Every structure is written in structure tokens, then in C-alpha cells.
Amino acid sequence: MTTYDILIIGAGPGGYVAAIRAAQLGFKTAVVDREHLGGICLNWGCIPTKALLRSAEIFHYMQHAGDYGLSVQGAGFDIGKVVQRSRGVSGRLNGGVGMLLKKNKVDVIWGEASIEAAPKGNQPGTVAVKETKRAEPPKGALAAGSYQAKNIIVATGARPRALPGIEPDKKLIWTYYEAMVPPAMPKSLLVMGSGAIGIEFASFYRTMGAEVTVVEVMPQILPVEDAEIAALARKRFEKQGIKILTGTKVVKVDKGADSITATLDDGKGGTSTITADRLISAVGVVCNVEGIGLEALGVRIERGVVVTDGLGRTNVPGIFAIGDVAGPPMLAHKAEHEGVICVETIKGLHTHPMDKGMIPGCTYCHPQIASVGLTEGKAKEQGFDVKVGRFQFVGNGKAIALGEPEGMVKTIFEKTSGRLLGAHMIGAEVTELIQGYVVAMNLETTEEELMHTVFPHPTLSEMMHESVLDAYGRVIHM
Incomplete structure (x- = not known):
């Protein structure tokens, strides 16, 4: 029976990133999946929806070509080809994940996994993998069977929640x-x-x-x-x-x-x-905690979520959990970072729990929405004396040139210390802009440092600067 240092159940963003980091640290590593490398995010979530929304965005601009001095006759779409492009994008990235795992010498085991025994002392745990009929295995994947592992990471993700009487039927x-x-x-x-x-x-x-x-x-x-x-x-x-x-x-x-x-x-x-x-x-979604053997092993589950210590460790030694199954926020980038923290903890490196208050959230509708940290309401609820800055897109030259003058950047500071508590945006490309504030919060940047930072002109990012200035009565272009 093959024994691994780390075996990961689930090859979504959390699982495959954890596997690659484990391999980098010298662990003999395997990842088990039953359907698709890259998980829901890459195959049925984050990536394909962005491909669909990109098609919609271009169609929107075609319909409003006159606003840019252009002319488009007979703008239309073929929904079959729109979907085909979206699926093609996912397929390409799915193959990319497989290549990354192969490059890092991570074994892929194809099937449905359940934990039969947890690791105990020097004795590795046992994972049984049954054949799956959900999808064809990728080239080079190992067959179903029993495998041993010194450390087992559960990264099984989540599925759509169904309300009683309104269960999805795939048709209506x-x-x-x-x-x-x-x-x-x-x-x-x-x-x-x-x-x-x-x-x-x-x-x-x-x-x-x-x-x-x-x-x-x-x-x-x-x-x-x-x-x-x-x-x-x-x-x-x-x-x-x-x-x-x-x-x-x-x-x-x-x-x-x-x-x-x-x-x-x-x-x-x-x-x-x-x-x-x-x-x-x-x-909403429901975590995939059933059928893995967690209950029988005594792994603590509360409100449908596997309880961890912030470093991926469950109450059962040798069993870890990351990503959606370990609780909110249920975001791919949270799962990825959680996977790295978990594996580095197993290695014995100096790690610390992720600060969930610094995880950005993005919604790719039109207009885009992005945020990090506390909302104004939450900051006040927590007793902070706040200073709030706002800057409208209509005051920004790049936004006007883009034909996107509607939107706002909002920043929230703690009055006394100048600590950045939160940032919230709506408008064109804010899902790209938000990371500037995320970095600032992680570096514990104050309002003074942000005020003295030079932002390039003409860019949408200048509004981030102006919003900070506005919080302290120093806004220039509004």
C-alpha cells in the first residue's frame, strides 16, 4: 500500500495549491478528486462565469458603440458559442492544473475518497478511494484503492443549497x-x-x-x-x-x-x-462534509462546517481541513492561502492564522463591486470612531475617458490612529483596484502614508488616493 506524507481530498483551489506547496516543501504528496481538477471555482464557478460576463460586457459595448463615436450594425449573439467559449476557458485551465501537479510530482488519484483511519502516532491513516463514474480520469491518474498518509487534508468544498419545495430540477x-x-x-x-x-x-x-x-x-x-x-x-x-x-x-x-x-x-x-x-x-451553499468518514472519526463539525484552529488542524490529530468546508468566507483565494498555511504548519514552519478581515471580496457584475475590511456600519457597531472618505468616478479623468463616470470609492479610517478599517468600491475595474487597499491593510498603513503615496495619472487608482484625502478634508478633484 502506497504511503504519502500528505494526502489531500479534493483538487479545488485549496486542494491543488496545498498539494503544490507540499511538494515544494519536500513532502511525498497526492491529491484525490472524483470529477475535475480545479474544483468548482475553475470548472463551474469563478472562471467560467467571468468568461460569460466578459461576453456580456463586450455585447454591452457593442450596443453602446455610438457613445464612443463608433458604429456597429446588427449586433447580436449566439448563446451556444458564448457558452462554448466559457467552457473552453475552463477546459484550458483544468488542463493547466493537471500540468502543474505533474510538474511538481504530485500524484493524482481518481475516485471518491473516505477516511477509514486517522493517523495515530507513527502509524499513517488510511484513505479508501472508490471508482467514480462522474468523469473520465485525467491522463496518468492513479486508480481507486487504499492509500496511506501521515497527514490527511480535507478540501472537499461546497455545493449549492436547496430550499425545501424549491429544489433545482435542472430544467426549470x-x-x-x-x-x-x-x-x-x-x-x-x-x-x-x-x-x-x-x-x-x-x-x-x-x-x-x-x-x-x-x-x-x-x-x-x-x-x-x-x-x-x-x-x-x-x-x-x-x-x-x-x-x-x-x-x-x-x-x-x-x-x-x-x-x-x-x-x-x-x-x-x-x-x-x-x-x-x-x-x-x-x-448559498452547503459544505461537503458527508460521506468522508469525518463523523465516525470524531472530527468536530458545527453548523455544517469542519471546525479548525485557524491553521487547518481539526480536533483529530493528523486530519486537517481547508477551504469552503472549513467555513466562510467561501472564496477561492481564501482556500488557496489556507492551504499554504496548513501545509507549512505540518512542516513545522512559523505560521499564523489568516486574518479574515483582510480577505477581499469581488462581484463581477456591471458595475463591478469590491471590498475589504469593515463596512461603515460594522465599524460603528464595533465601537470605532470613524472618518469616512468618498470619491465619485465622475471626478476622475480616466473614468470619463473610458465612458464609465458612474461609481464610487469609499474608505473608512479609525479617527485617532489613522488605521484603515475598510475600503469599498463600485464601478469599472474595481475588482482590480481593491488589492491596493488589501496590501495597505496588511502593511498596517495609516492615512498619512496613503496621502503621501504617489498614484500614476491618468488612472482609476487616483480615486483611491482622493478617497483617502476626502476622509481628512483634503480632497482635490471633487
């Missing part, structure tokens, strides 16, 4: 899987949930011409975002023709031959119905 009620590969463009769409996934699909389908309604049970769309940014986003979405119903719950869905009719509760005692061709369920 979709999850993100079906929403990414529509056989035809629906004329109308109901999106249940206004988090990043729901809003990105609402943005894509609306830009491509569908009538879209978003239903959110919370009083604010994009519930984790700063309230001011979310309010601006709502105005932009509604201007684009997206209908938004907040404080509203879908309580029943009746299926027709080729449409659904949803009954809505407005939270005030009133009900209404809405009919649409399709419904996208985007009400």
Missing part, C-alpha cells in the same frame, strides 16, 4: 451549474438570492436581453457589502431594467410546461405571484 429551476450552460436564452428569469452569485447571473442575463427579477429576503441586496455601496448598486441595476424585491421571500414555486410561477411573501403580510421562464436558486 437552476443552480449555477445550469445557469452557466443554458441551451437557449430565457426571455424572463427569476433570481432567488442577491449575493455575488445571484447578482452576477442577474447582470449577465439582463445584459443579454432577458427580463430579470431578483428576490432577496434581507432588506439589502448584496447583504455583506457596505450599505451605501449596495444602495448605489441597486440604483444602477434598476436603471438597467432589473427588478429588485428586497425583504421578500419565495415561499412556493409551481412548475408549468416551460415556466415557473413563484409565490412571494413581502414580509408585511402581503403575497404576490410572478411567472418566469426559469428560476435561478442562489441562496
